[in-house]
Amino acid sequence: MGAAQRNYYGKALARLAKERDDVVVLDADLAGSTKTSEFKKVAPERFVEVGIAEQDMIGVASGLAASGKTVFASTFAVFATGRCWEQIRLAVAYPKQNVKIVSTHCGISVGEDGASHQALEDIAIMRAIPNMVVISPADAHQAYAATMAIAEERGPCYMRLGRADFPLIYPEDVKFEIGKADILREGSDVTLIGTGQMVSYCLDAAKALSEEGISAEVINISTIKPLDADAVIGSVKKTGCAVTAEEHSIIGGLGSAVAEAISESCPVPLVRVGTKDTFGESGKAEMLMEKYGLTAKDIVKAAKDSISKKR
Missing domain, CATH: 3.40.50.920 (Rossmann fold)
Known part of the structure; x- marks a missing residue:
C-alpha cells in the first residue's frame, strides 16, 4: 500500500488552517500539485498565490514571518532551492525567520518531466546554509507528522517531498521528532x-x-x-x-x-x-x-x- 507525501502535506496544512491562526501559506503557481490548495480551501484569507515569482515568494514569506506569522512556502524543489537561493540565504536563514520551505517533486522519480524538473541537488544546497533544518520524510504518514512538527519549531526549515506514491512504513499516528533517527x-x-x-x-x-x-x-x-x-x-x-x-x-x-x-x-x-x-x-x-x-x-x-x- 502506498500514498503520496504531498497529499499528506496538504492534509496537515488543512488541519493547521483550522487550529492555528498564525499559519500563512504561500505558493508559486503550483498549489494544485504541491497540495497547498488544501489549506486554501479552509483559510483562503491566509493563502497567498504569488505566481511564477519564487524570489518574491521568499521575500514575502520573510516579511510575514518577521511580523509574527508561521509561514509555509511551497513549489517544486528545483525552483524552491535553485531560483531563490540568495533570498533564502539572506532573507530567511541569516535572520532566522520562521519560514518553512516545503518542496515537492523531488528526485528522479518525478519521471517524464525530465532533468529540468528532477531535483538531485536540493539537499546539498540547503544543507550548506547555516541555521537551516533539512528534512526528508520516509513516507506519507511521516510527511504529515513532520509538517505538524516543523509548524511547532521556530526557525528556518527545508522539507523535500516526492511526487509519486511511496510504500507506507509508519502508522498513521506516528510522532516526528526533528533530529532523531x-x-x-x-x-x-x-x-x-x-x-x-x-x-x-x-x-x-x-x-x-x-x-x-x-x-x-x-x-x-x-x-x-x-x-x-x-x-x-x-x-x-x-x-x-x-x-x-x-x-x-x-x-x-x-x-x-x-x-x-x-x-x-x-x-x-x-x-x-x-x-x-x-x-x-x-x-x-x-x-x-x-x-x-x-x-x-x-x-x-x-x-x-x-x-x-x-x-
Whole structure:
C-alpha cells in the first residue's frame, strides 16, 4: 500500500488552517500539485498565490514571518532551492525567520518531466546554509507528522517531498521528532541508512540480504540536518560498515553527511547509493530508478561491497 507525501502535506496544512491562526501559506503557481490548495480551501484569507515569482515568494514569506506569522512556502524543489537561493540565504536563514520551505517533486522519480524538473541537488544546497533544518520524510504518514512538527519549531526549515506514491512504513499516528533517527530493523553485519523513499528499498534490501544469511540494520534518517550522528555511529560501531541510500546526488546529500560523521568518529567502509554526478532524463519513474541504480538490488550489491571492505 502506498500514498503520496504531498497529499499528506496538504492534509496537515488543512488541519493547521483550522487550529492555528498564525499559519500563512504561500505558493508559486503550483498549489494544485504541491497540495497547498488544501489549506486554501479552509483559510483562503491566509493563502497567498504569488505566481511564477519564487524570489518574491521568499521575500514575502520573510516579511510575514518577521511580523509574527508561521509561514509555509511551497513549489517544486528545483525552483524552491535553485531560483531563490540568495533570498533564502539572506532573507530567511541569516535572520532566522520562521519560514518553512516545503518542496515537492523531488528526485528522479518525478519521471517524464525530465532533468529540468528532477531535483538531485536540493539537499546539498540547503544543507550548506547555516541555521537551516533539512528534512526528508520516509513516507506519507511521516510527511504529515513532520509538517505538524516543523509548524511547532521556530526557525528556518527545508522539507523535500516526492511526487509519486511511496510504500507506507509508519502508522498513521506516528510522532516526528526533528533530529532523531529511527532504527527500523536491527542487524549485525552492515548498516543500511536511507532517507525519503529509499528507506523502503533499504527494508527490502535487508530482507533479501537476510535470505543470504546477512544481517542488516536499517536506519531511517528523516532529518539530514541536524544529523543524528549518535545513532549512525552507534550502529556502525556494531556492524563495522555502512551503505547510504538517497534519491539525490551522492555529492552533498545524506551520503556526504554520514561520511563526514563516521570519518571523524568511527571510520568504517561506506558505500553511497544515489545518483552519480549526473542529471536525470525523461522516462517512467521505475525505469529511471533502475537505470540510475536506485533500487533494492543496488542496495544489496552495495551492502556486499561494503562488507567486503571490512578489515
